[in-house]
Amino acid sequence: MIGIFEYFLKKEIPILMYHRLINNENGIGKNTIYLNVEEFEKQLKYLKDNNYxxxxxxDLYILSKEDRKKRKYIILTFDDGYKDNYDLLFPLLKKYNMKAVIYMVSDEKYNKWDVEASGEKKFDLMSKDEMLEMHKSGLVEFGGHTLHHPKLNTLTEKEQKHEIEENKIYLEETxxxxxxxxxxxxxxFNVTSKKIxxxxxxxxGLATDSGAFYIDDDLYQVRRIGIFSDITMSKFKRRVKGNYNLKYTK
Structure with missing residues (x-):
């Protein structure tokens, strides 16, 4: 059991994980990795109103441990690089002057991995020009996410390195x-993935629901907090307090 004082005293910068934003029923897929854009804007407004x-x-890499404690920092991440991130996320980042990190699959035009594996609906990824526009705004940082979105632990070391390195080369050159x-x-992922x-x-290196409570405890297995279609505002407020992941890492 986590002591009540320990729970409220321990804090870490929340890292939220999103995927797609939708603004109509056409965006609803089989998987629940989407969020209505109106709900997302409410979340941004809450963060703004509460001085996050x-x-x-x-930014995090150059912040000292002491500086991290002085302000209410938060990191918004979006996986895969869906076109709706350009159409719906980007205007809101500009409206609220907020930043996000997008992890880009670089050798697919749509969510082929989900379509083939589970019969998910087809959702386009953003174009190179859209990615560049977001990058040049200074509000969006892009990160690596492989060429084709494979399950890395099913690949050989050589195959993993190809997926990760070629994605990195393309994005850095772009x-x-x-x-x-x-x-x-x-x-x-596996030990080999982290090493590569x-x-x-x-x-x-960012995971999803695995990893230590503190980011610096394992820089290559950083735990995130998933934000999906069933996250109400009350659930969201609990997830951004800074101690939400503590109960999962004890």
Whole structure:
């Protein structure tokens, strides 16, 4: 059991994990990795009204441990690079002057991995020009997410390195700067995956619901907090307090 004082005293920067935003029923898929854009805007407004500051992993990397405690920082991450991130997320980031990190699958035009595996509806990924526009705004940082979104633990070391490295090369050449973080597709990986991500020069490797409570305890298995279609505002408020993951890591 976690002591009541320990629960309220321990804090860490919340890292939220989103995927798709929707604005009509056409965006509803079999998987629940979507959120209505109106609900997302309510979340941004709550963060703004409560003095949260959105940062990226490049921002985090240069923040000292003492500086992290002085403000209410939070990181918003979006996996896969869906076109709705450009159409719906980007305007809201500009409206509220907030930042996000998008993990981009670079060698697919749509969510082929989900369509083939589970019969999910087809949802387009953003174009190169859309990605560049978001990057140049200074509000969006892009991270690695492989070429084709495989389950890395099913691949050989050579295959894993190809998926991760070629994705990194393409994104860095396109954006004109070094990537800081990588997100494991599905949150699935193994020791080899973590080794490759570290050796390729990423500063962080992001998981989903695994990893330590504190980010610095394992930079290559950083735990995130999933935000899906069933997250009410009351649930959201609990998830951004800074101690939400503590109950899962004890």
């Amino acid at each position: 500051i959105t940062i990226t992993f490049k 954006l004109g700067e070094k990537l800081c973080s990588f997100a494991y597709p599905y949150g699935i 991500v570290k050796e390729l020069g990423f500063n962080y």
